[in-house]
Amino acid sequence: MSSSLRRPAAARPISKPSAKGLNSHNRWSSLANLIPEEEESYYQDDRLSNLPDDVLLNIVERLDIADAARTSTLSRRWKPIPSMLPEISIKVGSVDPEHDRTCNEVVRANATILGATRSLLENRTANLHAIRCMRFFLGDASTTVGQTVRNTIATKKVGLAEFDILTEKVTNRCTDDDMVTYGRQLMAFVDACPDTFSGLTRLKLENVMLGGSDFPKIFSICKRLVFLRLDNCDMGLMSLLELQHPQLRELEMENIQFERVDLNCLPELTTLTFSWWASPRDPLSFGYVPLLQTVSIANTTLSYHKMLKLSEVLGNATISNLHLNFESEKIWVKPEGPKELSQVFNKLRLVHLADISKDCDLTWTMFVLQGAPSLEELRITVRDRCLLIRDKTERKLQRYSEEKKDAGTEWETSASDFKHHNLSVLRIIGFQSQDKFVDYVTAVMEAAVNLKDIYLLEKPMCDTCTRMKIKDRYPRTTKRRNLIRSYFNMDMHPLLRIHFPVRTK
Template sequence: MESPPHKLNVGRDEDRISALTDDLLVGILERLDLREAVRAGALSTRWRHLPYRLSRLHLDVGHFQGQGATPLEVMDAFTGAAQRLLSLVVPLAEGEGGSAAIIPIKALILSFYMSSPHLSAIGRTVEDAVSYGKTECLEFSISPPRASNASLLAEFGQQFMSFSQAYPVAFWWLTRLTLKNLVFGHSDVTELINACNKLKHLTLSSCRLVDQRSALKIDTPCSGLRRLDCIRFRCERIELISVPELRTVLCCSRRYENPPVRFGDVPQLCHVNLGYLAKASQAPLMLSECLSRSSRNLSKLNINFFSQTVKLISVHLHITRSSFLPISAVYFVFFMLQIWIQPEQPKRLTAIFRNLTDVYLFGIFPECDLSWTLFILEAAPALRNFKLSRTRHTCGKKLYDTAEKTNVVWEPSKDLKHLNLKLLMMLGFEEEVKVTNYIRLVMAHVVRLKRIELHGEDPCKECNAIDPRRSQVDKASRRQIKERLTLESSSSAKIIIC
């Protein structure tokens, strides 16, 4: 006689998931949003202690924005939650014997307001959490309370600097710091970077100097900073005097002078994104005067001209993986309302561009001739991928203090023979004589070109509109375009029209 099937004894607080070990359950919770992890901990007595065993926490002040709550009330809730969750001594599961467990924090991300009554509690709590030396990632994202009076921003900046000086252990362990809407003194940023021994990524968003007519100077020869983002940072310009480990730079603002950034000792620089809206009176920008000759690892370059009323120059550079360093990059973006990039003789840029492998020129206004872009091809012998984007759509935005669009005349060297370019891609392709002539010009000067991709204009990311003048190339037209491009050409490049 067969025995009856075994019945699982599953009670209210016992199920198959809850039967897993604490380590496995904590691993599950660490993959959830923190709010969901805390809610899961309230399901049963078996789960109740698990949120306190998390070694990776992301606590955002936005999670505590109750309806009608004041900034002080929000920060009260945030600080209380941080103190509970970051307690090193955590409760054990019901029925476990012995002393309470100690769980070191491996990764901690805190996003909070500048609130003077709460900073000391946050500083002490964080210093206790990192005291065991097991923290691998510590990130702060700090901003004034919402709807703060602009006149208080300088006061918030001073409060922040006092906060960083009062809790040096916490800031010594910081790996990433994001600051928004704060005002700094002349040397505050340099002092901050020097105080944050482990800092790898610093973001300054909508911040400014007390004296906006002065330069933000960063001189940190002993820092390990690898990425610097200055977004709408209001100052005359940014001077990177010595930041030897810096790989990634993003600078975007309306108020920079020309050049917007001056690079000094930045030998590891490899990915740059610079942006600024220049005045009509400013001279064309020369890349050789902006980029550092100490930077020999630049490998990707993006130049954006913002189409029609806006001309933006952007540089996106990339370093390949080595035995010592991970893949990383640096961005230059020069937002220029009216100033065109100044083509240069190759000898001025070859030392800087010798490792350049990818170039992307986007936002070129459609009336512009394109042959000038070959000055980059001449200066970058290792270039493999060359992409251009032309656009007519501008979302109806009108910008002031700008000059008229200016075409650029540039004749490539007759003996130019590029040996490494493999891909030529164009977005916003239109069947025009100057475009066809430009593509044939590239084909004539590139020896081993493998592929040419011609795409229509992409939808606008701002308004989700598709320009009605976007290229709609039918099958017959594609064949005719290919015939015109290959007529009397020895190039074997495959032409793809999308």
């Protein structure tokens, strides 16, 4: 993908890094202080050490992984306890996209995970049910970590095993040269530890550019894989990624630099998350995905992006849950008629159209209702994100679309007598006391003859919204809510209930 089309990584909320890279209870961390072996006799009669194995194991399970590993140095009584853990999760390094990862940090992090891995996995006597997550950096130590895990997988029954492999540079600081380097390091790791990768059930990769045959090679080695996440991964200019895997159930792709991703044959796939692509064409196609149920697609429209026709993109997929996020920017979906959508929308039960800009009209969303006869719940979220780039010069520099945010979404109900018989719930998040909201709710009420509940909610509030004390027109008083209800001619809908839920943080 040329640098002119490679889009910057989208900012997204990610948990803040812990000082130890883990979120754990440290109430027992004082136990992890090193105690000289010659003082062991002093502790032979202490009540804590005399507790049964299952109680001591419960204590160790509450520690972060570094402290858990160090408890084995307390005494001979404690030495086998960490290796009896049925599940482990070893995470070092930050996944915060704004956090600078220094070379020293990477070395220290991998040294920590190597020490913890050896302590917890080598010389195990009990089966290990799950390696919930091992998060570490690509580098010299990663192969040693992989080899240690390989021995455990080969000799013990491991039901789940996950690798979350980080790169030294975060996504928004990676150049193409960095990605090529990381890609070579990854393939060297895979080649050195094929047995380890063959035992993985979950894999997360970021910031790697691989050769044309590398991704197929990884997928063929990782035969047990049920979950795959690719963040800012690529195979070079105008690359096509074709996915085939017999076991994969969940696929997440973010900051997609491929020209197109073809889901050729994924017979077990049930969930797809596809966010922020660089391709100026249809970025995704569906082949054989018979079990696919939930599809979530998000994008910030730039000037070169085309509007997508869901009938063409979804192809043969017949899904039940569809989530489309417009990031408060230009709408990137082209409304289509019921005839075009009959195949892909026939089994839809839930649709969520998220982060529609407040500058947009809502009438166009009625195409979903007309095209999905089995739809039971429709959710609409209307809001402008606080961190939107608003300066015109900066927006042009970043190649944001200069069109109206709802340009190309014009839609008129094909028949005034259109009726929908299955919709029972309408949720509008970000409702305002404005004509366009009242008119939209009225239109849905008239079409959905079996509508039972309408939820009108406040828009989500971030810390920035709170600090800026942004005002809106949400009806918060009983008087204003009753006024809103009066607009909807409730006498004609005696079984319909309108709710104004209290926002929870």
